[in-house]
Amino acid sequence: MTTSTPHTSTHRVTLEDVAREAGVSRATASRVITGCGPSSAEARDRVIAAVKALGYIPDAAARALVGGHGFRLVVAVTGHTPSTLDDPYVDRFVASVAVTCATRGIGVSLQWLPYRDPDQVRRLAKDRSARAVLLLNATDAVLRAVPAALTGRIASIGLGSTTVPVFDVDLAGATAAMVYHLYDKGRRRIAMVSGPAWMPCVARSVETYRSLMQAGGLPFRLVRSNFTADGGKAAARTALCRWPDTDAVIAGNDAVALGIIAALRGQGRNIPGDVAVCGFDDIPFAVLSTPTLTTSTHPVERIATAATTAVLDGSWASPATYYPSQLICRESA
Amino acid sequence: MTTSTPHTSTHRVTLEDVAREAGVSRATASRVITGCGPSSAEARDRVIAAVKALGYIPDAAARALVGGHGFRLVVAVTGHTPSTLDDPYVDRFVASVAVTCATRGIGVSLQWLPYRDPDQVRRLAKDRSARAVLLLNATDAVLRAVPAALTGRIASIGLGSTTVPVFDVDLAGATAAMVYHLYDKGRRRIAMVSGPAWMPCVARSVETYRSLMQAGGLPFRLVRSNFTADGGKAAARTALCRWPDTDAVIAGNDAVALGIIAALRGQGRNIPGDVAVCGFDDIPFAVLSTPTLTTSTHPVERIATAATTAVLDGSWASPATYYPSQLICRESA
DNA sequence: ACCGGAACTGGAAGCGCTCTCACACCCGGC
DNA sequence: GCCGGGTGTGAGAGCGCTTCCAGTTCCGGT
Incomplete structure (x- = not known):
């Protein structure tokens, strides 16, 4: 069965190779791998075997190009100074997002928006290798830059908006x-x-x-x-x-x-x-x-997880959710 | 001059549109925008004007697909528990990388590798939407998984290797x-x-x-x-x-x-x-x-910047650089 | 025996871009 | 007047993938 061509070490394994190895067409291989579209049990087995044998890894860039959107969640942090990125709240938030996304096989991008430039937001929103965007510390000006069409793919952490869902600490x-x-x-x-x-x-x-x-x-x-x-x-x-x-x-x-x-x-x-x-x-x-x-x-992990799943799944309960903070009384007051 | 077709709001502005608007071919427009390849002053002016007029933003996915590599730097953090991500050293490191990359127009991805799985590293290395990978807390097993061909695109923060440049605190x-x-x-x-x-x-x-x-x-x-x-x-x-x-x-x-x-x-x-x-x-x-x-x-910012520029430019001075730490004597010892 | 439809498959288009290549052009030199 | 070399240009291929669509097979119902 294994009609594998001797491939050089520099050759990248493509869907084509998998299809040839499995003796099916690219279309069938794609259907099996993505799991959408019909496929016979036999085709499934052979394609999966070929994927394993060849060590095939789908090319994210190509998928994003044709599929309309990619598999990354962008966390964009606003603020003139780099210290905005090194803030404990932001760090915890980003870490939580990374953990949530890791279980879903989605990558996380961290983007610093030093000038709170609306154009940068537009750029982010149009990047199809991204699936969704989470805006941290967004200002009104930044939020206004979000194209209405992208509402479902973008969420704001910390500022009200009628078009974009908001998740924040109360x-x-x-x-x-x-x-x-x-x-x-x-x-x-x-x-x-x-x-x-x-x-x-x-x-x-x-x-x-x-x-x-x-x-x-x-x-x-x-x-x-x-x-x-x-x-x-x-x-x-x-x-x-x-x-x-x-x-x-x-x-x-x-x-x-x-x-x-x-x-x-x-x-x-x-x-x-x-x-x-x-x-x-x-x-x-x-x-x-x-x-x-x-x-x-603050329930940072809860907020991060809620915002992440909401924006990735494209559905959320209410336009704005404010999570209660809890006062911790210790010695200093 | 402006022969712009009335475009719907859902239509995405492509290089094709820019070329048409500027009255040149896609190839010329591409040359002007990427800045490599010859182009006349007139063509340059017209293409740049068209880009501005149309608000054109190059599609990162398509660029990565054809160009062989994309415009993101992946920071992969190893460790079973999410707390590895929320570590102050890692946070400072990631923030520094994000700042360095922001000035170069390169995105930063944060990837959690919970199981220190060599396969995940291979997957990262093959992702062409990434330009380079920075490995934090990598173990020997992880480093061995790095394909030799990718040496120039990957760096390790914290473990010796003959094939991959290393940057770390001494x-x-x-x-x-x-x-x-x-x-x-x-x-x-x-x-x-x-x-x-x-x-x-x-x-x-x-x-x-x-x-x-x-x-x-x-x-x-x-x-x-x-x-x-x-x-x-x-x-x-x-x-x-x-x-x-x-x-x-x-x-x-x-x-x-x-x-x-x-x-x-x-x-x-x-x-x-x-x-x-x-x-x-x-x-x-x-x-x-x-x-x-x-x-x-530790000179975290220096290490982060050095590793980032080295791996993005594909050149570094020595296979391993260890940055001196400085003892700060205070009251507790 | 025939037919409608469900189940599956492969050819081919095309996502937006870069880059090679062949071509057109203009210049100075013989 | 013709040729070599430089310069700028556009047609077109193709990156790896998904998906539409038309085709094939195979089923049960008539």
């Missing part, structure tokens, strides 16, 4: 829970050290904080920072100078919170005695720091 | 520096809490530690763990039970080190008074912990 709720918690503990002069203003999730958090403080007749004290510990240190010094009587700080994330704690303690402040500090994300070190960090934990 | 040197440092501080009963045994970098670190201790006639105390803080906590308890007089611990990474510190302090040990602890990686929180963590910092 950061407004998380922020509110944190403010209430600090208020219950007797804190009244609560400052916020937020992340970059352009980030949609930051905007929501700040807005919640602002409206709650306003509603309670409490002072609104906002310092912009980035999402790093060094940023937190700098912000702590700024905030202290400006409002020395601050008795609580809500940091944009845990790294910032830890930076703030380090800076405050460096100035002789007692945490949480003098100033309570809390963050977001519940990174592994939140429980290891001194004092342990009060923070808010 | 972990042996880093471990040695750490052992000497502890020895200089008067520590003699030095334990090591290493990462998973299958990891090549772990093997090198353990081997260095073993041979140094042996050479100095000092006890060899090894506990295997994973790379998490919880693993470190468990390992600390094990090590303490087995060798209660241990006066120093070298942890596999900073997360483990912080876990160990937490566990030891929980048992009333003083760090570094009773036990010195140090880690590897110099994560952002190493400087924020109490006590601050003595650790070893």
Whole structure:
């Protein structure tokens, strides 16, 4: 049966080779391998045997070219600085997506969009070697660039849109829970050290904080920072100078919170005695720091998996799903 | 000039359209766009204008199909558990690669290889939509699966090979520096809490530690763990039970080190008074912990960039490059 | 014996692109 | 006036695959 031509080591095994080896046509071989279209049991056996014998691996590029779409999920992360990519939230998210996709035989691409350029999004959306796109930290401008026709193939993690499904942490709720918690503990002069203003999730958090403080007749004290510990240190010094009587700080994330704690303690402040500090994300070190960090934990894996399956299968329950965050009370607040 | 046919919104703009709009053939348009092959100034202008007017974006799948290789760099991370993907070293590495590639217009794929299956590597190597592959945590078995013909397109981060270029941290040197440092501080009963045994970098670190201790006639105390803080906590308890007089611990990474510190302090040990602890990686929180963590910092960005450019350009200076790590002495040792 | 239809198969088109090749053109030199 | 060499161009092949469509076989029903 095995009429295999002696093939050189440089020759790439194509469907043609499989078909010849199995004694069927390319069309039949293709039907067997893709599993769609009718095929007799005998043809199936022979093709599968040939695939094994030859070590055939379908060419993804050719499949994408003819099939209209490929087998990769693109995770596009927005942000001017590379640190956006090295963020613990993003890292966990990407890792979860990679795991989910690995079980489905789908590749994952990580794309950095430094300039939040709508054109880049259009480019991503038109790349047929990709099957779907997940947008992280997308802004309104970026989302508007998504072609309406592609709605089903693209999802946003963290910004509302009528055409694209949204999956995100309920950061407004998380922020509110944190403010209430600090208020219950007797804190009244609560400052916020937020992340970059352009980030949609930051905007929501700040807005919640602002409206709650306003509603309670409490002072609104906002310092912009980035999402790093060094940023937190700098912000702590700024905030202290400006409002020395601050008795609580809500940091944009845990790294910032830890930076703030380090800076405050460096100035002789007692945490949480003098100033309570809390963050977001519940990174592994939140429980290891001194004092342990009060923070808010997000169901990142659930969000990532939901968004991934939704966008790959092209169906989702509601246009926007917000996952509840959970406040973790530890020593720092 | 603009003889554009009224195109529907679903129609995808192809090279054909650009050529028609510019009044040249597909071949000429292709030459202009790829920039290789002769072309007159006039043809160039007209094609470029047409590209702009039509919003043409070359189809990556078609290019990969005909060109023999695509425009993506695959970063394949080995390891049974998803946590391998969520490791700070890997995260920094991947982020650096993504940044380097973004400036070159090359996509980055993140692939998880849970079973360290050589077949998966072969599959990766044959994927022509990829231009090159970077293997993280590759084992010998995985590297042996790399087809010799693909040598130029694949690089390993962390394991020696005669056919594939290697870029890695000089972990042996880093471990040695750490052992000497502890020895200089008067520590003699030095334990090591290493990462998973299958990891090549772990093997090198353990081997260095073993041979140094042996050479100095000092006890060899090894506990295997994973790379998490919880693993470190468990390992600390094990090590303490087995060798209660241990006066120093070298942890596999900073997360483990912080876990160990937490566990030891929980048992009333003083760090570094009773036990010195140090880690590897110099994560952002190493400087924020109490006590601050003595650790070893790796030039991850340099390694990532070097490996990326080497494998994309297909040329590298030497078969194996080991980048020196730097010991950062802080309070914990 | 005949026929309609279901089940399967192979030829061939074509996805969008690159690249080889043959051709057309223009120049200066004999 | 003719030829060699350089320069620019377009027709066309073909990358590996899926899928349409027409053809073949084989079945049960009449």
